[in-house]
Amino acid sequence: MxxxxxxxxxxxxxxxxxxxxxxxKGELDHVNVYTLVVAVALSAQATDAGVNKATKALFQIADTPQKMLDLGEEQVIEHIKTIGLYRNKAKNVIKLSRILVEQYGGEVPCSRAALESLPGVGRKTANVVLNMWWRHPxxxxxxxxxxxxxxxxxxxxxxxxxxxxxxxxxxxxxxxxxxxxxxxxxxxxxxxxxxxxxxxxxxxxxxxxxxxxx
CATH class of the missing domain: 1.10.1670.10 (Helix-hairpin-Helix base-excision DNA repair enzymes (C-terminal))
Structure with missing residues (x-):
C-alpha cells in the first residue's frame, strides 16, 4: 500500500x-433513476457492457417498478440470464420494485439509508445512484x-x-x-x-x- x-x-x-x-460519466445505460438503480444492482460481479446488453430490451418494456412487477420474476430472469448470479438478482429486482411501489409510491428515495435498505442495493450502489442522478459527491x-x-x-x-x-x-x-x-x-x-x-x-x-x- x-x-x-x-x-x-x-x-x-x-x-x-x-x-x-x-x-x-458512468457507463451503465439507463433511462431514469429507477433503471439506474436496477442496472447498478445487476452490475455486481458483472461488466457494465454485459449488463447493458442484458437490460437493453428489459428497460424498453419495464422502466418503472410497477412495470417490472407486472413483467414478473421469470421474465426478468429471461432477460438477464447472461449476467452472473442472475436468479438471485432477478429476485432482488422484483423485491426492491415491490418495496418502491408499496412504501415509496413507485419513486426512488434520495437518501443513502433508504437506498441501502432495498434488496440487492449496498453502499456502493447507493453511492453510484446518489452521485450520478442527484449529483451528490x-x-x-x-x-x-x-x-x-x-x-x-x-x-x-x-x-x-x-x-x-x-x-x-x-x-x-x-x-x-x-x-x-x-x-x-x-x-x-x-x-x-x-x-x-x-x-x-x-x-x-x-x-x-x-x-x-x-
Missing part, C-alpha cells in the same frame, strides 16, 4: 484527469478504485470503506463530484490489474506505484 499523497499532488492529479475528461468504491487508490497513493486503505474515507478526506472538494468516475475509468482503461499502462499514464510521474511497467 502506497502512502497517502499530499494535497498539492492530489490537486495536480485531478487537474490532469479533468483536463483529459471534464465531465466523466458520494464515492462508490469498486475494485478499480480500490486498486488505483492503493497503488498510486491517491486514496490508500485496507478496505473499501477506508478508501472511501480517504477520497472524502483528502481529494480537493472541487473534484469530489467526479472523483470516483475518474478513478474508475483510470483503473478500467489505464491502471489495469494485470498489465497497467504505465508508459502512457498521465499521472505516471506523480504515482507512487513501485512496480511501474516500462
Amino acid at each position: 502506497a502512502k497517502q499523497l499530499d494535497y498539492h499532488t492530489l490537486r495536480e492529479i485531478f487537474t490532469r484527469f479533468q483536463a483529459a475528461d471534464a465531465a466523466p 458520494a464515492q462508490a468504491v469498486d475494485t478499480h478504485i480500490f486498486r488505483v487508490g492503493n497503488r498510486s497513493g491517491i486514496a490508500p486503505g485496507k478496505d473499501v470503506d477506508a478508501v472511501e474515507r480517504a477520497i472524502e478526506d483528502h481529494i480537493p472538494v472541487d473534484f469530489q463530484l467526479h472523483a470516483h468516475h475518474w478513478l474508475i475509468l483510470h483503473g478500467r482503461y489505464h491502471c489495469k490489474a494485470r498489465k497497467p499502462q504505465c508508459p502512457t499514464c498521465i499521472i505516471r510521474d506523480l504515482c507512487q506505484f513501485e512496480d511501474k511497467t516500462q
